[in-house]
Amino acid sequence: MGAAGEIGERLRRLREEIDLHNYRYYVLDAPTIPDAEYDKLFRELQELEARHPSLVTPDSPTRRVGAKPLAEFAPVSHRTPMLSLNNAFEEAEALAFDRRVCEGLEISEAEYAVEPKFDGLAISLVYENGVLTQGATRGDGYTGEDVTANLRTVKAIPLRLAADRPPRLLEVRGEVVILKADFERLNRVQAARGEKEFANPRNAAAGSLRQLDSRITASRPLTFYAYGWGTAEGAPGLARHSQVMDFLAALRLPVCKERGVVRGVAGLLDYFHAIGAKRAALPYDIDGVVYKVNDLVQQERLGFVARAPRFALAHKFPAEEAATELLDIDVQVGRTGALTPVARLKPVSVGGVTVTNATLHNEDEIRRKDVRIGDAVIVRRAGDVIPEVVSVIRERRPPDAREFVMPARCPVCGSRVMRLPDEAVARCSGGLYCPAQRKQAILHFAGRRAMDVDGLGEKLVDQLVDNHLVSTAADLYRLDQPTLAGLERMAEKSAANVLQAIEASKKTTLARFIFALGIRNVGEATAKDLARHFGSLDALMAADQEALLQVPDVGPVVAQSIAQFFAEGHNREVIGQMRAAGVRWPEGAPARPAALSAVSGKTFVLTGTLPGLTREGAKERIEAAGGKVAGSVSRKTDFVVAGAEPGSKFAKARELGISILDEDGLLKLLGAPPPE
């Protein structure tokens, strides 16, 4: 072999090896060599190609870096049209789909290929004799845009298919997406550079793919999943869609791991619910699942209606984001006097529930998002629960949109509003003179984690305070049946229940009582620390700054808050009244000796819904066994206990490699003896 031939051979081997590592890294997510070694191979290839430009091939992994900006994208006609799917939002529509399929095919039960529906951008990739020659957006389904240069930078897309005799022509259909974790990283980078953050992974993927400068695309963490083929010439004859997917996977195209084959409508719905339950834990965003009749001959027999196939259906989850109108911004007063702006929205359905309010946190947040009253806004349920205004649709801003101004006086009591120079929140300076703060203080006192007075809710507290029946928490213990029964929506029976609950709350623990007082900066955890450290309320009340600083997790700020609270004569008086009324707890004995177990000293984080235990129950049992329950996952977390529909904590635990337990695992651990 001549020198040129040898170099050609070395180049070929290098490319093959790099392609394989790319596949393992980007598609299988299971690299087999360290990054540094990969970089070495890559550099060797780059150097060799630089010295022998004539031997550079278009499918070389070095050609992924991005090319010069284009003036515009060229139009591309798809050989086989990329049709849209019919959508279903209700189970009834899925049932109707299955019935039509069975009737159309004159069978009693159909077999379906099922897969998640990615929330990304549909694209088409053309491979000629195994080499990627063209990539295009879906466009209107018949004509898309040529984004070949951009798609070449996507590492999960093979530039050459892994086959000795690849099909003459293969159109691969799939979705370009950004993984959730990559999206968060990307936004952090954007923020650090002072550039605009993306609202969601889909927008980020769309924006990245539509860059005329492919070097920008190359810097974005795009990935790809194939979901089918269009025109295929010289490909093996296959009978089922599921086989097509296996074929694509064998060519080293990335395909979704969650795909499956099910029978009948029950199979479809089971899959829909299974994926729905897994949704939060999946690394990518999806907006539903797709059902396709698996048999390709049957698909052909069913054919198309208008522009959508009759053999496939997209069964969508309720939208997690929606556009609506911001009608007004109100201000709420919290227990500490914090003024929180709340968006009043035109009711809109998000994630299956109707949203009318959403917090805007504080003034800075409103400014940052540039939200104005009257704006069209995008609303999302953060972590699937709490509604939040994501962004403003600038193009739809009405000319009369008004900026929000934080009021100078408390909307409830008229006291001056203060904002400390280094704090984000504005506060009402009225203290307990402010009815809003008084009400919140009483609600906090009665809260489940504090004194646990069942049935004492917002409506009742409003009435009690407004009618001057109660002005401090101690007054609760002076209420009687006739007073309560005179209130709205308070029949004799409910009045008796509330009195009973108030009576029952008298028997409590020191930690709960300290928490219930609502001392600034003293929450549940600090209250427990204080109770354990001082053993009695009198010892705590007598403690000076220095004594307080001895308590773990108490620093100067918290110590100051506590000392200040007890120095206030009014507070001491209220506490005296409550003790006189019979509020009591076991005192003296500082903390029972925690049972020694495998759980002692370990930190747990709970996420999702456990089948047999409540969150509180699980927490109590872990603490009784000497463990700690923290709110968020970090490297110091020993175990994450995951139930059904876990949140982002589950993903984080996986990322950090923390042991994950289910309820059974937790119970076993609780019962297990301590490690030697």
Added chain:
DNA sequence: GATCCTCGAGTTCT
């Protein structure tokens, strides 16, 4: 002084 971790506080809807 910077960084990481945890806690506190506020929030929605059924």
Added chain:
DNA sequence: CTCGAGGATC
């Protein structure tokens, strides 16, 4: 759940 801020740690 998310944000901000207090505390601990290096």
